[in-house]
Amino acid sequence: MKSYKDVFGSLSRAAMIPFFVIGDPDFDTSLDVIKTAIDAGADVLELGIPFSDPIADGPTIQKADIRSLKAGMTVRKACELIGKVKQYRDIPIGLLMYYNLIYQYGIEKFFADFAKAGVNSVLVADLSINDADEILPAAKAAGMDTVFMVSPNTSDERIKLITEKTTGFIYTVAVLGVTGSRNSVSRSVGPLITKLKSKTTVPVCVGFGISKPEHAAEIAKDGADGVIIGSRIVKIIEDNLGDKKKMNAEVGEFIRSVRKALG
Amino acid sequence: MELKGRYGDFGGFYVPEVLMPALEEIEQAFLKYTKDEKFLKELDDLYKYYAGRPTTLYHAKRFSAYVGFDVYLKREDLLHGGAHKINNTLGQGLLAKYMGKKKLIAETGAGQHGLATAMIGALLGMETKIFMGSTDVVRQSVNVHKMRLLGSEVVPVSDGTGTLKDAINEALRYWTATVDDTFYLFGTAAGPHPFPMIVRYFQSPIGVEAREQCINQIGRLPDIVTACVGGGSNAIGIFSGFINDKNVRLVGVEGGGKGINTKEHCATLCVGKVGVLHGSKSYLLQDSDGQISETECISAGLDYPGVGPEHSHLKDIGRAEYVNVNDEQVLDVFGILTRMEGILPALESSHSLAWVLTQKGKLPASTAVVVNLSGRGDKDIGIVEEHRPLKM
Numbered sequence: 001m002k003s004y005k006d007v008f009g010s011l012s013r014a015a016m017i018p019f020f021v022i023g024d025p026d027f028d029t030s031l032d033v034i035k036t037a038i039d040a041g042a043d044v045l046e047l048g049i050p051f052s053d054p055i056a057d058g059p060t061i062q063k064a065d066i067r068s069l070k071a072g073m074t075v076r077k078a079c080e081l082i083g084k085v086k087q088y089r090d091i092p093i094g095l096l097m098y099y100n101l102i103y104q105y106g107i108e109k110f111f112a113d114f115a116k117a118g119v120n121s122v123l124v125a126d127l128s129i130n131d132a133d134e135i136l137p138a139a140k141a142a143g144m145d146t147v148f149m150v151s152p153n154t155s156d157e158r159i160k161l162i163t164e165k166t167t168g169f170i171y172t173v174a175v176l177g178v179t180g181s182r183n184s185v186s187r188s189v190g191p192l193i194t195k196l197k198s199k200t201t202v203p204v205c206v207g208f209g210i211s212k213p214e215h216a217a218e219i220a221k222d223g224a225d226g227v228i229i230g231s232r233i234v235k236i237i238e239d240n241l242g243d244k245k246k247m248n249a250e251v252g253e254f255i256r257s258v259r260k261a262l263g
Numbered sequence: 264m265e266l267k268g269r270y271g272d273f274g275g276f277y278v279p280e281v282l283m284p285a286l287e288e289i290e291q292a293f294l295k296y297t298k299d300e301k302f303l304k305e306l307d308d309l310y311k312y313y314a315g316r317p318t319t320l321y322h323a324k325r326f327s328a329y330v331g332f333d334v335y336l337k338r339e340d341l342l343h344g345g346a347h348k349i350n351n352t353l354g355q356g357l358l359a360k361y362m363g364k365k366k367l368i369a370e371t372g373a374g375q376h377g378l379a380t381a382m383i384g385a386l387l388g389m390e391t392k393i394f395m396g397s398t399d400v401v402r403q404s405v406n407v408h409k410m411r412l413l414g415s416e417v418v419p420v421s422d423g424t425g426t427l428k429d430a431i432n433e434a435l436r437y438w439t440a441t442v443d444d445t446f447y448l449f450g451t452a453a454g455p456h457p458f459p460m461i462v463r464y465f466q467s468p469i470g471v472e473a474r475e476q477c478i479n480q481i482g483r484l485p486d487i488v489t490a491c492v493g494g495g496s497n498a499i500g501i502f503s504g505f506i507n508d509k510n511v512r513l514v515g516v517e518g519g520g521k522g523i524n525t526k527e528h529c530a531t532l533c534v535g536k537v538g539v540l541h542g543s544k545s546y547l548l549q550d551s552d553g554q555i556s557e558t559e560c561i562s563a564g565l566d567y568p569g570v571g572p573e574h575s576h577l578k579d580i581g582r583a584e585y586v587n588v589n590d591e592q593v594l595d596v597f598g599i600l601t602r603m604e605g606i607l608p609a610l611e612s613s614h615s616l617a618w619v620l621t622q623k624g625k626l627p628a629s630t631a632v633v634v635n636l637s638g639r640g641d642k643d644i645g646i647v648e649e650h651r652p653l654k655m
Contacts, residue, residue: 052554053540055435062422075552099277100539104553114497126277126539130264151281153442158283176281177440250633 002090002122004145004168007043013263015043017205018255019230021064022047023073029244030068030080033237036248041253044066044092045085046207046228049078051098056125060231061240062209063127066171073103079117086118094147094168095122108138115142117238121168123147129161130235137163147171150196152188163200168225170196172240174207174219180231181211190222197223215263220262229258264290268456269396271579274572276455278542282435285442292362292456297464309353313386314343316350316468320476320633325603330623335485336606337473339637346609346638347469347497348379352448354412354465356383358445365484366390366445370434372399372427372493373564375638378449380416391415392432396580397427399563406642416634424557425569427493431443431541435458452571453495455542459571463499470504471592473633480629489514490635491614492532492585493565495574497637500644512584515574516614518560519587529558531570532585540568545575561590561646564612564638588617594650596620596642609638 007015018037023030045185050065050073057065062249082093095114095118102110102124114122121144129148139146143211145168150159153176162168174189189206196204206219216227233251240247264287268274276286291653296302318338336496339347339596352369359367367389371377376394384391393410397419400407423429432456438447447553449458452466477485486504490498492515505511520528529533535546540555548556548568577583593610596617601607608616615634624634641645 030351052423053432055280055432055541056439058436069554098539100547100549100555102553103539104536104549104551104557125279126542128276128280128281128283131275131277149280151279154280155284158280162280165321173281175440176442178436 002092004044004092004203007092008225009045012091014224015205015226016255016259016262017044017046017226017228018042018233019046019048021050021061021068021234023050023068023071024064024080024234025067025241026080027073028076031137031257032244033082033248033251034199036252037255038089038091038253040253041259042091044094044226046094046096046230047082049075049101051101054098056138056176056178058231060238063178064234075101079113082114082117082119092120093118095119096125097122099127101122102135107135108141111142111144113139115144118169118260119144119223121145121147123149123171129158129165132165136194139174149173152176153184154190157198166200166202167233168206169203169227170200172196172204173208174206175209177207177208181235182209185210185215185218189219213257216258217261227258227262264456266290266456267462270573270576273519273544273575274456274459275544275593276542277539277544277633278455279439281439282442285438286455286457288362290473292358293457293461294360296358299399299503302357303353306354309357310350310468312490315341315348320473320480322577323604326600329543329599329603330619330630332626332628334619335631335633336636337469337633339469339497339635340606340609340639341610344382344553345498345641346375346379347466348376348450349461350468351450351465351496352379352383353378355448355461356387359389359448359563360387362446364444367448368392368394368437368445368637369448369450370394370427370430370436371450372400372430372566373562374403374410374642375564378406378408380448381410381438383414383528384415389565391420394418394420394430394437395431396427397421398424398428401598402646403484403642416523426563428555433504437542451496452493452499453494453541453545453569455545459542459543459573462496463503463573466496466500467503469500470498470502470633473501474504477633484508484511485631485633487512487514487630487632489516489632491516491565491611491616491637492570492574493518493529493567493611494569497635499571499573501635506582512564513577513582515583515585515620515634516618517585517587518562518565519589520560522589523587524575527559527566528587529560529566531568538573543569543572545570545572561593562610562614564593564609565614586618588614588621592620592638594647607640607641610643612637613640
């Protein structure tokens with residue numbers, strides 16, 4: 001199974017990391033779109049298991065969560081879908097999700113089952129580094145990497161705690177706020193990337209608010225090892241619910257344009 | 264964070280990293296200013312001259328005769344704004360001011376916390392934004408109008424069932440983008456640490472006063488203290504005064520809605536399972552995957568699938584018991600108290616009264632029960648009329 005090290009270590013440019021809500025808008029379409037993203041040049045996948053109360057997400061991802069849940073997505077089916085993605089291509093997969101779903105599934109069992117399905121890391125949006133020990137033993141036992149978030153207002157003291165416990169990559173939040181497309185990239189993200197690179201050897205990826213190929217290029221130029229794009233791509237799904245062919249074509253086209261911008 | 268914010272295994276601060284600095288800042292300010300004489304004096308004066316504390320403990324004699332034992336009402340309904348919520352908004356609002364914050368945001372269910380926040384926003388000259396589920400905006404339109412008159416912006420939230428849970432989600436999202444200058448004035452003893460601790464502290468005068476009043480007026484401690492529980496702020500406020508009095512039974516009453524065997528209730532502690540929502544580990548109403556349930560209950564203020572972590576702890580250690588009553592029982596007792604005592608209880612508070620009524624004929628005549636009458640029912644007359652129209 002391909003690790004983050006394999007991918008980030010072999011790339012001479014920033015990685016293209018699209019985000020999808022698993023099962024959006026339904027199981028089969030979601031699998032197709034993810035395959036399209038892989039074919040279009042995604043280097044790593046960031047996938048979310050839908051949750052009823054996604055407090056870190058803006059309206060676009062919220063709607064995707066609702067679509068997926070309404071179409072019958074469950075935690076177990078999400079595991080099944082991930083297995084099918086891995087059958088299609090060995091690509092690193094990071095989960096980005098909320099704690100209650102893991103807690104109800106059983107923490108150890110969750111990490112064991114999803115590691116088996118081919119997941120490389122689980123980033124829990126509502127579990128701060130203070131409580132990371134609730135999942136770290138299970139993640140380690142399952143052989144998973146760890147990914148934590150750093151936001152523009154994270155103190156140096158907390159950055160130290162976070163980098164010490166991160167083995168996969170740092171998920172750097174580009175803006176104060178929830179997920180969602182923004183018209184421009186915050187100017188403060190460059191210095192934050194530089195600071196993080198000086199404190200850790202793990203890759204530093206950036207997400208939240210990135211919606212255009214030129215944003216991705218700008219962030220890559222600032223030194224990011226990966227660019228995570230979610231809401232912009234999920235919006236393509238939302239805008240093409242009636243035409244799956246067009247949905248796939250536009251997702252593919254967008255990912256190719258970002259890849260091109262990354263060089 | 265200086266403290267762990269845990270009640271047994273419950274509580275904690277399960278929030279995105281972006282909110283951690285703000286929670287730490289609030290915790291620090293709370294620990295600092297609740298030892299600061301100037302702050303405490305200013306708060307005491309506001310409690311006394313602005314809100315109307317202390318509230319009375321009233322012996323409801325006709326209602327007592329009807330149920331067959333002594334019932335005392337802790338009259339939080341007499342406070343400015345008509346509910347206990349102002350105890351907390353004065354405290355947190357003043358804290359925000361001392362911290363130098365310029366803007367307040369809050370969530371609201373019944374509108375009582377929103378109203379109490381809007382009043383304090385006006386009083387302290389702070390820009391105030393209230394997030395409110397769109398269902399609640401409709402069913403509590405009088406409070407919406409009041410909040411707007413007070414100069415607050417009311418933001419309707421149409422996600423989910425458009426109730427308290429959805430309002431909290433949206434307030435948290437808004438806060439992540441505005442943490443620098445905005446104080447989230449959390450309304451109930453739930454949410455991430457330090458909110459359960461802070462809300463308990465600012466609601467604790469209810470319990471302190473009630474205990475002293477019992478000793479002065481009844482000559483002893485009560486046998487039972489009861490309060491309604493949604494998130495649980497009024498309940499933790501009054502319970503906190505009696506927690507160490509082991510012989511005082513503490514009874515929290517949840518919204519049984521159309522019955523706990525249906526999906527339309529909000530009896531979290533009665534039938535929920537432990538999980539994590541809105542920053543806190545506590546009992547929750549949820550499905551087997553952990554997706555949070557949509558709740559329904561006649562009183563908007565109790566309509567929440569979670570509950571404060573300290574209540575979860577008090578339940579597990581057996582210090583408090585949690586029961587539920589259904590909408591019909593609530594409407595019955597609303598009518599009874601109104602006509603017998605000339606007091607319109609809020610539908611939230613009517614839940615604890617309805618439980619008291621279930622004890623008619625079961626408790627000895629010598630029993631003294633203190634009911635936290637957390638709010639007045641003026642806001643609910645439309646709902647009551649809808650369910651039990653008056654024949655003119």
